[in-house]
Amino acid sequence: MRDAFIRTLTDLAPQHPELLLLTGDLGFKVLDQYIARFPRQFLNVGVAEQNMSGLAAGLALEGHTVFTYSIGNFPTLRCLEQIRNDICYHGANVKIVCIGGGMSYGAVGFSHHATEDLAILRSLPGMLVFSPCDLWEAAEAARYLVSHRGPAYLRLDKSAAPVNVEPGEAFRPGSIRTVREGSDVTLAATGGILGEALLAADALAEQGIFCRVLSVHTVKPLDTDTLAAAASETGGIISIEEHAVDGGLGGAISEALMEAGVFPGFFVRMGLRNTFSSAVGSQQYLRKVYSLDAAAIARTVSARLARGADRFLTVAAR
């Protein structure tokens, strides 16, 4: 995803001389081509994220479209107040890019895992929040952000879900992308972990359970209509995110559906529950440890459908 993002920026930089990429001393090799071609549209500000975000605001107020780029929490939580006061309050045209969404950085350790960013960033007024599931969405979101004016956050995962892009498919910012149809259960995922949802859906299909799989690439603004349709057309909704369940995708979906007065048959938030991702291992290993892999998703679906069936029997017996 990181490469897809940089490639898009590299493609668009010539037509957008106002575009500036700021990095907090990250992007070894990855940014080389961009830097070589557009030295005047690049700035390594050093290991100084607060300054990077304040600078970005100042540059944006002068008409630049500024991307700030770093790992995990460094471009977000480390400099959250600069994002709130300097960028968002001024409506400054700054796009914050985190590489290493969720537990992408695996065994590097919890300091490099971004697991509260969606909740925190989406609470900021005026901030858009993108969390693509595959390379296409990452590139398309980046392309959209180059032209969009105002603050936005782009969370890039190391893993990417294997989703087929339909011929002529258009990326619709602010809309949920239905990547698989189904009517038994809805799996609403954000980020590369959508790949686990697809694997779970494959396994469940063999048992005759058909999942609708939604890619919530835009967490803010949230596409309530598609979620409401899923709530009424499928048996229930499971939100899946490599992120804390509090305030993240699961939080956002429940807020939206409650306010819309639409109640799914059941609702489960899959994600980190009041825990740091302190186990050591690859992203894949960590998903297993924190019950976020395909097997855990399939188990959750089966358990919920079984419970629903019990309730149905109880009601029928009455």
Place this chain on the structure above:
Amino acid sequence: MTSVGGGAHIGAVFSCADILAVLYGGFLRVDPTAPKSPSRDRFVLSKGHAGAGLYAVLAERGFFPVEQLLTHYQDGSDLSGHVSHKLPGVDVSTGSLGHGLSIAAGMAYSAKLKSAPHRVFCLLSDGECDEGSTWEAALFAAHHGLSNLIAIVDYNRIQGIAPIAEVIELAPFAEKWTAFGWGVREVDGHDHQALHTALAAAPFVAGKPSCILAHTVKGKGVSFMENSVLWHYRIPRGAEFDAALAELEAHP
């Protein structure tokens, strides 16, 4: 206005009133009829708690009506205690210390990229030089040779609730800025001529950002407020207000 509205930070405002008066009394290239003119000099009040001082000079320069000052701190006003960019002539809202120099450096870097001749001025407090972010910005500005950036530090030696000597000593202060790659001058921050001369001399070193350490007295102009921690938060009312006004009017 701070008395009517109940706004704090009068000591901080008086501390930098002369600096603001010199800047807006003719030094800055700004035009009240075109507050967003791309060629204007930029000004960032990093010590946003002195918003009342900036509002006052902007109103006097005709950016908005002087009567509007009386709405400071009032329900429905645009004049929040900490400076707000809702007001014409204010580019940046601040209030959290340690943000302004980064924003100003971004503006200065942009001007350099565009080869634009305008300059960027940033007024900081000494207290916000406790903030690491201030020094991140200082390193950046020096590295990129932002000679179009001028920082003025209101060096009154008092911070929020105590003198800096008791909290976090900054001395040797000029040496710190010099070591960070800035051209530095120290002036009496209440001497208009000296301030003007220093401002006019920037950049002090070719190719470097400039720092003016303005030695000031917190609460300047009102004997019982001068050098007092109390008047960071206290609001003058009644007899205190009358006495303060009398002193200020005696020395316009």
